[in-house]
Amino acid sequence: MTALSAPAPAAPPAETAPRRAPSLEALGMTKVFGGLVALDDVSLAVPAGTVHALLGENGAGKSTLVKCIMGFYRQDRGDVLLDGTATAIRSPRDAQGAGIGMVYQHFTLVPSLTAAENLVVARADAPSVIDWAAEKAKLAEFMARMPFQVPLDIPVADLSAGEKQKLEILKLLALDQRFLILDEPTSVLTPDEADEVLGLLGAMARRGEFTVLMITHKFREVSAYADDVTVLRRGKRAGGGATAALSVEDMSRLMIGETTIRERAARAPVGEGTVLELAGLFADNPDGSRAFAEISLKVKGGEIVGIAGVSGNGQSALVEALAGQRPLADGRIFIRDEPFEPTRENYHKYKVFGLPEEPLKNAAVPRMSVAENIAFRSFDRPPIASLGWWLSPGPMREKARDLIARYRVKTPSPDTPIEHLSGGNVQRAILARELSGDVDVLVVANPCFGLDFASVSEIRSQILEARNRGAAVLLVSEDLDEILELADRVAVMSEGKIAYVAPVGETDRNTIGKHMAGHGAGHAAAGGQR
Amino acid sequence: MAETAAAIPKSAPRARAAGPRLGPAAEVVCIVALALIASAILFSLFLLVIGASPITFFQLVWLGGFGTAFSFQNTLQRAAPLILTGLAFAIPARIGLTMIGAEGALVIGGFASAAIAIPLVTSGAPPVLTLAIMASAAMIAGGLWTALAGWLRHARGVNETISSLLLTYIAIAIMFFFVEGALRDPGSANRPSTLPIGRETMIGDIPGTSVHWGLLVGIALAGALWVLMSRTTFGFAARLTGGNPRAALAQGLPVGTLIVACAAIAGACAGLAGFFEVAAVHGQANAALVAGYGFTGILVAFLARQNPLAVVPVAILFGALAAAGGLVQRRMDLPDASVLVLQGIIFVVLLASETLYGRAKIFRPAEEGR
Numbered sequence: 092m093t094a095l096s097a098p099a100p101a102a103p104p105a106e107t108a109p110r111r112a113p114s115l116e117a118l119g120m121t122k123v124f125g126g127l128v129a130l131d132d133v134s135l136a137v138p139a140g141t142v143h144a145l146l147g148e149n150g151a152g153k154s155t156l157v158k159c160i161m162g163f164y165r166q167d168r169g170d171v172l173l174d175g176t177a178t179a180i181r182s183p184r185d186a187q188g189a190g191i192g193m194v195y196q197h198f199t200l201v202p203s204l205t206a207a208e209n210l211v212v213a214r215a216d217a218p219s220v221i222d223w224a225a226e227k228a229k230l231a232e233f234m235a236r237m238p239f240q241v242p243l244d245i246p247v248a249d250l251s252a253g254e255k256q257k258l259e260i261l262k263l264l265a266l267d268q269r270f271l272i273l274d275e276p277t278s279v280l281t282p283d284e285a286d287e288v289l290g291l292l293g294a295m296a297r298r299g300e301f302t303v304l305m306i307t308h309k310f311r312e313v314s315a316y317a318d319d320v321t322v323l324r325r326g327k328r329a330g331g332g333a334t335a336a337l338s339v340e341d342m343s344r345l346m347i348g349e350t351t352i353r354e355r356a357a358r359a360p361v362g363e364g365t366v367l368e369l370a371g372l373f374a375d376n377p378d379g380s381r382a383f384a385e386i387s388l389k390v391k392g393g394e395i396v397g398i399a400g401v402s403g404n405g406q407s408a409l410v411e412a413l414a415g416q417r418p419l420a421d422g423r424i425f426i427r428d429e430p431f432e433p434t435r436e437n438y439h440k441y442k443v444f445g446l447p448e449e450p451l452k453n454a455a456v457p458r459m460s461v462a463e464n465i466a467f468r469s470f471d472r473p474p475i476a477s478l479g480w481w482l483s484p485g486p487m488r489e490k491a492r493d494l495i496a497r498y499r500v501k502t503p504s505p506d507t508p509i510e511h512l513s514g515g516n517v518q519r520a521i522l523a524r525e526l527s528g529d530v531d532v533l534v535v536a537n538p539c540f541g542l543d544f545a546s547v548s549e550i551r552s553q554i555l556e557a558r559n560r561g562a563a564v565l566l567v568s569e570d571l572d573e574i575l576e577l578a579d580r581v582a583v584m585s586e587g588k589i590a591y592v593a594p595v596g597e598t599d600r601n602t603i604g605k606h607m608a609g610h611g612a613g614h615a616a617a618g619g620q621r
Numbered sequence: 622m623a624e625t626a627a628a629i630p631k632s633a634p635r636a637r638a639a640g641p642r643l644g645p646a647a648e649v650v651c652i653v654a655l656a657l658i659a660s661a662i663l664f665s666l667f668l669l670v671i672g673a674s675p676i677t678f679f680q681l682v683w684l685g686g687f688g689t690a691f692s693f694q695n696t697l698q699r700a701a702p703l704i705l706t707g708l709a710f711a712i713p714a715r716i717g718l719t720m721i722g723a724e725g726a727l728v729i730g731g732f733a734s735a736a737i738a739i740p741l742v743t744s745g746a747p748p749v750l751t752l753a754i755m756a757s758a759a760m761i762a763g764g765l766w767t768a769l770a771g772w773l774r775h776a777r778g779v780n781e782t783i784s785s786l787l788l789t790y791i792a793i794a795i796m797f798f799f800v801e802g803a804l805r806d807p808g809s810a811n812r813p814s815t816l817p818i819g820r821e822t823m824i825g826d827i828p829g830t831s832v833h834w835g836l837l838v839g840i841a842l843a844g845a846l847w848v849l850m851s852r853t854t855f856g857f858a859a860r861l862t863g864g865n866p867r868a869a870l871a872q873g874l875p876v877g878t879l880i881v882a883c884a885a886i887a888g889a890c891a892g893l894a895g896f897f898e899v900a901a902v903h904g905q906a907n908a909a910l911v912a913g914y915g916f917t918g919i920l921v922a923f924l925a926r927q928n929p930l931a932v933v934p935v936a937i938l939f940g941a942l943a944a945a946g947g948l949v950q951r952r953m954d955l956p957d958a959s960v961l962v963l964q965g966i967i968f969v970v971l972l973a974s975e976t977l978y979g980r981a982k983i984f985r986p987a988e989e990g991r
Binding site for chain 2: 414415416433434435436437438445447452453454455456457458459463466467468470471476479480481482484
C-alpha cells in the first residue's frame with residue numbers, strides 16, 4: 092500500500108482544471124427486451140464523491156442498468172440526472188462527453204502498446220500524427236497528480252493484472268471522466284491487489300476527485316469499500332442503503348430473495364489410498380513458451396484438492412492437459428498407480444470425468460441437441476449403440492429425458508440445440524452427463540462462473556456429493572471462496588508452478604493470497620493465456 | 622428450480638405467448654429458397670443489361686433441363702457425377718473440414734481406373750472383374766489423395782482448403798504426365814488419351830434410358846452416407862468433432878483418425894465419379910476428365926447444407942442448368958458460360974445468406990429467459 096502515501100495531488104494548472112466529482116441519479120429506469128422486463132422501475136442515487144455498490148445475481152439487471160447509463164441501450168422509461176440535471180445519453184460517446192467512463196470486467200487495453208501509448212490512443216480527439224514528446228510531457232505531468240503510478244514505457248502485456256486495472260482507471264481519469272463505473276473490477280486481481288485498488292479508489296472518491304459506481308457480487312468488498320449499496324433482484328430494486336447499516340446476511344437476503352438454497356451435505360472422511368497422481372507434468376503453449384512446469388500432486392479418494400491462482404497462471408493449461416486437449420511435454424499421470432493416457436477407452440475404464448470451464452466451449456457441441464450432448468459419454472455403448480456402431484435415437488432420448496428430469500435441466504425438449512439453453516442449464520446438462528454414473532476421478536474448472544446463486548449452490552453440492560461417494564476431485568478455480576468452501580487441501584499455482592500446498596484447515600486467505608501473487612509480487616504473466 | 626420460476630413476478634413474463642413456431646428444417650428451406658429467388662433476380666438484371674430476356678432464359682432452362690424426356694435424361698446424366706462430388710464436399714464439412722479438392726480426387730480416381738484397366742483389357746479379363754477392379758482402384762486412389770490433405774491438417778496443421786486445392790493441380794498434372802507420356806494410346810493422335818477400355822467393358826445405361834448407372838450408385842451412396850452420418854457411432858463422433866473439436870478431445874475421441882477417415886470417404890466418392898466418367902462416358906482417361914464437376918460439387922453441397930440426402934435433388938437442379946446451357950447458347954445466342962455466371966451468382970448469394978440463420982424469431986423455440 093505504498094502508493095497511498097504518495098504526495099497529495101498538486102494544485103492543477105488553471106487551463107486543465109479537472110472537473111469535480113459529479114452526483115448521478117437514475118430515476119425509474121425501465122428496459123424491456125422483447126417479452127423480458129430486464130429492468131423494472133429502478134432508481135438509485137449516487138451522491139458526489141462516494142463509492143456506490145450495485146449488487147445482484149447474474150441476470151438481476153446490473154449490467155442492463157449500467158449499459159443504459161452508458162448509452163449502449165436506450166431505457167424505455169426513466170431519466171439519468173447528472174448533478175441534478177436530466178442528461179440525455181444516447182451513445183457511449185455522449186457518456187464520454189458527460190464525463191461518465193466505464194472500466195470493463197475484461198481489459199480493453201492494447202497489449203502490444205505501452206501504457207503511455209494506450210493512454211494517448213484512447214483519446215477521442217487523438218490526432219493522426221502524434222507529437223510524442225509533447226504527449227509524454229503532458230502524461231508525466233498528469234501522472235504526477237495521481238496517487239498511484241503505473242510504469243508508462245513498457246508494453247501493457249508485461250504489466251501485472253493489478254497494474255492493468257490501475258491503468259484502466261488512469262485512462263478514464265486522463266480523459267477527465269469523473270463518474271467511474273467499474274464492472275466487477277477485482278475479478279482478475281489477487282486479494283491483495285483488490286484491496287489496494289479499492290482502497291485507493293475509496294480514498295480518491297472521498298477527496299472529491301470522482302464518484303464510483305461499482306458492480307460486484309462480493310459482499311466483503313461492498314462492506315469494506317462502498318458507502319452505499321443498491322441491491323437488484325430480477326430487474327427490480329430489492330433494497331439498499333448505507334453499507335454501515337447492512338449486514339452481509341441482510342444483503343444476501345435482499346439479493347437472493349426467498350429462493351431456497353440446497354443444503355450442503357456433510358463431509359465424509361477423506362479416503363486412504365491415492366487415486367489421482369500428477370507426476371512432474373510439463374506442457375507448452377502453442378507459441379512454444381512454457382505453460383506450466385513440475386506439477387506434482389496426489390489426490391486421495393474422497394478428497395477435493397483445490398488449485399487456486401490468479402487467472403492466466405497456467406491453471407487452464409493444466410485442465411486442458413488433464414482433459415486431453417493439450418499434449419504433455421513431460422511427466423506422467425497415474426490413476427491408482429497405473430499410467431493414464433487421455434483416450435476414450437481409459438476415460439471409461441478409470442471412470443474419469445470432467446466439468447471444464449465455459450461448458451459451451453469445452454464440453455458441449457452448441458448445435459447438437461440436448462439429448463445428443465448428454466449422450467457424449469454413452470453414445471458408443473449399449474443401450475444407445477448396438478453392434479458397437481449402430482446408433483439408436485430412442486434409448487438416447489429416453490436416457491436424456493431421465494437425466495433432464497433428475498438434474499432439473501430446463502429445456503423445451505430433448506431435441507432443442509443446447510445453445511438455446513441458459514448458462515446454468517447448459518452446466519446442469521453437462522453435470523448430468525458427467526456425474527450421473529460412477530465417478531472415480533473428477534476434474535473441475537471454474538464450475539460456477541457466471542451462474543446464479545441457486546445453480547452455484549446446486550453444482551457445489553453435486554461436487555461435494557461426488558467426493559463423499561469416494562471420487563478424487565481436482566478443483567481448479569479462480570474463486571478463492573469456492574476453494575475455501577469445497578476443498579480439503581489447497582494448492583496455489585503461480586507462474587505455471589505449484590507455489591504452495593496446505594490443508595484448508597491450516598491456512599488462511601492471506602497466506603494463500605500472498606502465494607497467488609508470487610514471490611515477485613506482480614508480474615504474474617506466465618503462460619496459460621490463449 | 623421450480624421455485625425460481627414460480628417466484629417470477631407477473632409483470633416480467635419470460636417469453637411472449639408462443640405464436641406459431643417453425644423448426645430449423647423449415648428455416649433452411651426458406652432461406653435457401655430465398656437465396657435462389659434472389660439469385661434469379663440478380664441474374665435477370667444481368668440478362669437485361671446485356672439485352673436478353675430473362676423470361677426466355679428461364680423458359681429455356683426449364684425446357685432444356687426438364688422439358689422433355691430427352692432433356693431430363695441429359696440432366697440426370699450430368700447430375701450423376703455432381704451427386705458424388707457434392708458428397709465429397711458434404712462429408713468432410715460435417716467434421717469441420719472445408720475440402721475443395723474433389724476435382725483432383727475425381728481426376729486421379731478416373732486416371733487410376735483407366736490405367737489399371739490397360740493390362741486387364743489387353744489380357745482379356747472378364748468385363749465385370751475389370752470394372753470391379755477399376756472402381757476399387759478409383760476409390761482407393763481418390764481416397765488416399767484427399768486423406769493426404771486430412772492427414773496434413775491433423776498432423777501438421779496445414780489448412781485443408783489450400784492443400785486440397787493445390788493437390789487438385791498436382792493430380793491433373795500427374796494425369797497429363799502419364800496420358801501424354803508412358804500411358805498414351807498411340808491411336809489417340811489429336812487428343813492424348815489412355816487405351817480405350819472398349820465398348821464391351823464399358824458400363825451400359827440403365828435399361829430404358831440413356832442415363833448410366835452412376836446416377837443410381839450416387840443416390841444409393843447418398844442414402845448410405847446419410848445413414849453413416851446420422852445413425853452410426855462413427856457419424857455421431859464425426860459430428861461431435863466437427864461441432865467442437867475441443868469437446869471431442871475432452872471425450873477422448875480419436876480426432877485425427879476421424880478427420881482422415883472423413884477426408885478419405887470424400888476422396889472415394891469423387892474417385893468413384895471419376896470411375897464413372899471413364900467407364901460409362903469417355904471409355905478412357907484424358908483431358909475431358911477435368912470438367913469442373915469437382916468444383917460444381919462444392920456449390921451443390923453448399924445449397925444442400927451438407928446434408929447427403931439433399932445433395933441428390935440439388936445435383937439434379939445443377940445438372941439441369943448444365944444441360945440447358947447448350948440450348949440457351951443456340952436459341953438466345955448467349956455464350957454457354959452465361960450458365961456459369963448464374964452458378965457464380967447463386968454461390969455468392971448463398972454465402973451471403975448464411976448470415977440470415979438465427980435472425981428470424983419464427984424459427985426459434987420459445988425463449989428460455991437469460
